[in-house]
Amino acid sequence: MPQRNIVEAINNALVEEMERDPRVMLLGLDVGKLGGVFRTTTGLIERFGDRRVVDTPLAEASILGASLGLALSGMVPVAEIQFLGFTAQGFHQIGPQLAKYRHRSRGRFPCQVTIRAPFGGGIRSPEFHSDAVEAQFVQSPGLKIVMPSNAYDAKGMLLEAIRDPDPVLFCEPDRLYRLGRMEVPDGDYRVPFGKASVVREGDDITLVAWSAASELCQRAADTLAADGIEACVVDLRTLVPLDVETLVKAVAKTGRAVVVHEAPLSAGFGAEVVATLMEEAFYDLDAPVARVASYDIPFPAASMEHWYLPSLERVVAAARRTVSL
Amino acid sequence: MVERRSILKPDGTIVPGSKPRMDEEFLLEALRLMMLSRAYDERVIGLQRQGRFGVYSPGLGQEASIVGSAMSLDPSRDWIVPQYRELMAVVRQGYPLELITATYMGKTTPDTRIPEGVNVLPTQVALAAQLPQATGLAWGLKLQGKDAVVMAYIGEGGSSEGDFHEALNLAGVQRAPIVFFMQNNQWAISTPRRMQSAVPSFSLRAAGYGFPGVEVDGNDVLAVYDVAVEAVERARAGEGPSLVEAVTYRMGFHNTTDNPSRYLDPAEFEEAKQRDPIQRVIKYLTAIGLWDDERQKTADQEVAAEIERVVEAAQAQRGVRPEMLFDNVYERPPARVERQRAEFLKSVNGH
Numbered sequence: 001m002p003q004r005n006i007v008e009a010i011n012n013a014l015v016e017e018m019e020r021d022p023r024v025m026l027l028g029l030d031v032g033k034l035g036g037v038f039r040t041t042t043g044l045i046e047r048f049g050d051r052r053v054v055d056t057p058l059a060e061a062s063i064l065g066a067s068l069g070l071a072l073s074g075m076v077p078v079a080e081i082q083f084l085g086f087t088a089q090g091f092h093q094i095g096p097q098l099a100k101y102r103h104r105s106r107g108r109f110p111c112q113v114t115i116r117a118p119f120g121g122g123i124r125s126p127e128f129h130s131d132a133v134e135a136q137f138v139q140s141p142g143l144k145i146v147m148p149s150n151a152y153d154a155k156g157m158l159l160e161a162i163r164d165p166d167p168v169l170f171c172e173p174d175r176l177y178r179l180g181r182m183e184v185p186d187g188d189y190r191v192p193f194g195k196a197s198v199v200r201e202g203d204d205i206t207l208v209a210w211s212a213a214s215e216l217c218q219r220a221a222d223t224l225a226a227d228g229i230e231a232c233v234v235d236l237r238t239l240v241p242l243d244v245e246t247l248v249k250a251v252a253k254t255g256r257a258v259v260v261h262e263a264p265l266s267a268g269f270g271a272e273v274v275a276t277l278m279e280e281a282f283y284d285l286d287a288p289v290a291r292v293a294s295y296d297i298p299f300p301a302a303s304m305e306h307w308y309l310p311s312l313e314r315v316v317a318a319a320r321r322t323v324s325l
Numbered sequence: 326m327v328e329r330r331s332i333l334k335p336d337g338t339i340v341p342g343s344k345p346r347m348d349e350e351f352l353l354e355a356l357r358l359m360m361l362s363r364a365y366d367e368r369v370i371g372l373q374r375q376g377r378f379g380v381y382s383p384g385l386g387q388e389a390s391i392v393g394s395a396m397s398l399d400p401s402r403d404w405i406v407p408q409y410r411e412l413m414a415v416v417r418q419g420y421p422l423e424l425i426t427a428t429y430m431g432k433t434t435p436d437t438r439i440p441e442g443v444n445v446l447p448t449q450v451a452l453a454a455q456l457p458q459a460t461g462l463a464w465g466l467k468l469q470g471k472d473a474v475v476m477a478y479i480g481e482g483g484s485s486e487g488d489f490h491e492a493l494n495l496a497g498v499q500r501a502p503i504v505f506f507m508q509n510n511q512w513a514i515s516t517p518r519r520m521q522s523a524v525p526s527f528s529l530r531a532a533g534y535g536f537p538g539v540e541v542d543g544n545d546v547l548a549v550y551d552v553a554v555e556a557v558e559r560a561r562a563g564e565g566p567s568l569v570e571a572v573t574y575r576m577g578f579h580n581t582t583d584n585p586s587r588y589l590d591p592a593e594f595e596e597a598k599q600r601d602p603i604q605r606v607i608k609y610l611t612a613i614g615l616w617d618d619e620r621q622k623t624a625d626q627e628v629a630a631e632i633e634r635v636v637e638a639a640q641a642q643r644g645v646r647p648e649m650l651f652d653n654v655y656e657r658p659p660a661r662v663e664r665q666r667a668e669f670l671k672s673v674n675g676h
């Protein structure tokens with residue numbers, strides 16, 4: 001079976017879906033000849049032409065608003081926002097518009113739009129490029145929020161996203177783009193939304209994460225295992241829809257949990273996870289659920305990002321503390 | 326067709342009949358800054374390749390736009406609001422190059438920030454976000470009766486953002502004392518100018534906001550300076566904003582992570598080299614007897630020595646320390662943030 005990293009898996013998903021469905025088109029900054037700043041769209045303009053792979057003027061609001069209109073016209077747009085932080089320049093087209101359009105039109109105008117956007121720290125990016133703002137979108141009902149952490153999921157969830165009749169924000173963890181290859185089959189398969197994956201079994205504690213933090217938790221679980229602590233790792237995969245069942249089952253089984261994310265602590269999606277556990281798993285808990293997140297400060301300069309982001313040490317320490325309670 | 330203002334032609338001769346405002350002494354200073362800009366870019370790209378410098382967008386090929394525009398300002402009262410590719414403009418305005426260099430070397434400390442009294446706002450990476458801010462700055466300076474002009478920089482790419490339109494529109498309405506200086510370097514990363522806008526000259530957009538727009542050869546430091554001075558004088562006289570489109574060419578990569586071979590036609594690049602902004606000044610000064618090999622050698626040595634001094638001074642700056650991570654988020658941080666800070670310091674000191 002072919003081995004692919006996340007960049008290659010995304011590229012492969014786009015190629016296959018554009019072959020399959022002539023309505024699918026890509027638009028965004030530098031997605032053409034350059035193949036995107038991370039090369040996820042390499043070769044697509046050569047293959048599908050500049051009517052289906054479009055380098056747009058530099059304006060996120062119009063990329064997003066026009067995607068909505070393209071969808072209404074019968075196209076299936078996949079918009080790329082160069083970095084998730086720059087959705088800010090077009091947020092009014094996402095939260096209040098794209099997410100709500102089905103509702104605003106009383107079901108007349110659903111929007112089959114996918115927004116792809118890389119994000120995340122740890123690669124010494126310039127200002128605004130690393131911001132993990134996924135939780136900001138959770139307050140936009142109507143929008144699905146997809147956070148793959150590996151190449152297999154990235155392809156399967158991107159295919160699912162493009163075919164979803166509702167708008168989907170597909171956030172790509174730039175730190176993991178080329179971290180390694182895994183088996184990613186050619187051809188059609190889908191990873192359904194709202195199905196968290198238990199990436200590692202363990203009886204002592206449950207680590208809950210998504211996107212790049214999921215990779216971090218898997219390393220933390222290795223470190224903990226060396227100490228005799230067996231950690232279960234749950235990768236939520238999608239924040240909306242949230243797989244409450246898998247989450248609650250995995251936490252109830254160990255009675256202890258740590259939620260890890262790259263966004264600042266306060267009102268990060270971890271808060272939603274913990275509140276859900278309070279409602280659904282309170283009587284199964286043996287210790288307070290802990291959170292390891294970035295601090296409640298702006299993303300710092302590259303030279304300080306390692307202090308800001310959740311680290312292996314902090315995750316392991318939080319897990320040890322929670323196990324000892 | 327819009328007239329493209331020009332004085333100094335690529336071959337180093339002067340357009341007949343033109344009378345540049347810039348005198349020879351000032352031109353020698355402009356040349357020094359342009360040479361410094363070029364040599365600095367080349368030096369720090371080398372440092373970046375060794376892992377000693379952050380992501381960097383050089384001003385290669387754009388030196389006349391960068392320097393000529395900044396020289397129209399009076400640093401003691403006027404302001405510069407940069408995008409990110411105007412490094413020598415900001416230096417000319419008074420932000421010491423060694424402090425900027427230290428910042429790029431990861432020393433993002435309070436010691437290397439924009440010093441008090443230097444009228445420059447921070448580099449803006451969120452494209453065009455600086456423009457409404459610059460309009461507000463100019464408007465406020467005017468409200469307070471200050472004799473100050475704001476020079477706000479933007480790339481032709483960034484000018485597609487909604488903030489560009491909103492900023493220019495508001496500046497027009499308020500007759501704010503501001504010059505919107507666009508460097509049209511033909512590229513926004515890999516996106517060519519023709520895909521950015523269907524307007525034949527970006528300068529024409531000014532009409533939509535009710536103020537003048539001028540197109541100038543951005544590789545001609547004499548013409549850039551002239552046009553900028555006119556716009557600054559207009560603003561100072563209370564006549565409101567102007568838009569300047571400096572038509573230039575990005576003679577390097579977008580930034581140190583970019584690979585232009587994927588999208589750039591080498592022939593176009595070679596052609597652009599013929600319009601080099603520095604060479605034409607040297608040719609001109611040579612022709613009027615103010616430049617020769619001897620002067621070139623001395624100037625090269627001085628520039629090289631200045632860059633060495635700057636790099637050494639930057640290296641001598643203290644680096645970041647954990648205690649700085651939580652600084653300057655709030656004047657008085659909330660208790661919860663203070664607790665996070667204490668936990669953080671305990672955790673880093675424990676290692």
Ligand SMILES: Cc1ncc(C[n+]2csc(CCOP(=O)(O)OP(=O)(O)O)c2C)c(N)n1
Pocket residue numbers: 029058082086089382410450451452479480481482483484510512513514575579
């Ligand atoms: C709002 C926003 N969107 C996207 C980017 C990513 N980006 C950084 S520079 C750049 C191109 C800018 O082109 P231009 O304004 O012409 O300036 P130049 O780099 O040519 O000086 C892009 C797309 C960004 N920094 N900000």
Ligand SMILES: [Mg+2]
Pocket residue numbers: 480481482508509510511512513514
């Ligand atoms: Mg440009």
